[in-house]
Amino acid sequence: MTGRGTLTEPRARGLGSAAGLLCAWEQGAAVPSGAVGAALLRAAGVVEDLATALDLPLSDSSVLLAAVYARTFGERVQAETSCASCGERLELELPLHRIDPVPEPAAHGTTVVTVPDGADVAGGELLVRCPTLRDVVAAGDAPDPETELLGRCVTDGKGGGVDVAALTPDVRRAADRAAEQLAGAGALVVRSACPGCGGSVSADVDLAALLWQRVTTEAGRVLGEVAELAAAFGWAESEVLALSEHRRAAYLTLVRGRP
Ligand SMILES: [Zn+2]
Structure with missing residues (x-):
């Protein structure tokens, strides 16, 4: 702690709030795709800076990304893949709570x-x-x-x-x-049986990519809601983002229910 405050752009820590989610989305978009996981760990407040996140062993960064995902969006991740033998598309579920840290050392x-x-x-x-x-x-x-x-x-x-x-x-x-x-x-690899041909399907799991996909989708939703409420009431972005999720949803219902 330096004890010195900042007058501009207070950084929302964590991905749980709408403002924090948009910060994470901006920070993820500003780095090369391989570094998105590091940017999200930084945005989630898990590490102090990007350099620290980049230097974590993959074993650690994946466990941390899984924890951030679970905390923000829940423990179940759906991922899509296709069967290499018959081409059937299938949805795999990745239970995040089963991702264990690699034992030291x-x-x-x-x-x-x-x-x-x-x-x-x-x-x-x-x-x-x-x-x-x-x-x-x-x-x-x-x-x-x-x-x-x-x-x-x-x-x-x-x-x-x-x-x-x-x-x-x-x-x-x-x-x-x-x-x-x-x-x-x-x-990480998840394995499942193909419903089309019964063969075994395995897919590499990229937690950073899955988390980034989810952050991008949610950021798009939040931006749409900000635009809707800003247009309806003339509020600034910061004012809309300061609303609780519940209150924002209530105003959206009002706006959308207008004749
Ligand atoms: Zn198949």
């Missing part, structure tokens, strides 16, 4: 991958750490995102950089698997 430690004799890796082993959102953003801009992502998370046994593209397929696979395991909830 896995999330914050490193996994050692031993490389076979003769491989050109100092120390004869690779150290793999959990990817962060910052790694994901950087990888998104690279010509080969998967190689870039792994390269950022792997060092040799002596702490030096590793040319991931030069690793043998087996070692590369082991390193990929280690990074995925460290990410834990960050690499």
Whole structure:
């Protein structure tokens, strides 16, 4: 706490209020798509600044995003996917309360991958750490995102950089698997049976994208309501946003019931 107040733009913390939701929507729109999860954690008041959110291991940021989603929109998330075998569209439900934190120290430690004799890796082993959102953003801009992502998370046994593209397929696979395991909830997959063909369907869950989708939809709804009430009563945006959800709904009912 600095003790010094601000005269302009008081930042609504949290996504629970209409004003907070619009702030989160603005902050999410202002960053590259890979960083939206970090922007939402910042907007929700879970972390102090964007840099802190970007440097969280994916295992942590996913658990925090799940908590923000559950707190703001409830515990059940519907996600759509399609069956790879028959093309049937299906809706999967993701129970957020079943997303558990990766047990310490896995999330914050490193996994050692031993490389076979003769491989050109100092120390004869690779150290793999959990990817962060910052790694994901950087990888998104690279010509080969998967190689870039792994390269950022792997060092040799002596702490030096590793040319991931030069690793043998087996070692590369082991390193990929280690990074995925460290990410834990960050690499969430839901599985279900396809109602069309009975086959098994699995879908990667991107909590940041799901939360962002929901924030975008709700922000659109709030903006529409502000526009409606502003036009009807001549109120400023801040005045409409200051109304409780209940009172806003009551005024909307009045406006819409007018002949
Ligand atoms: Zn199917």
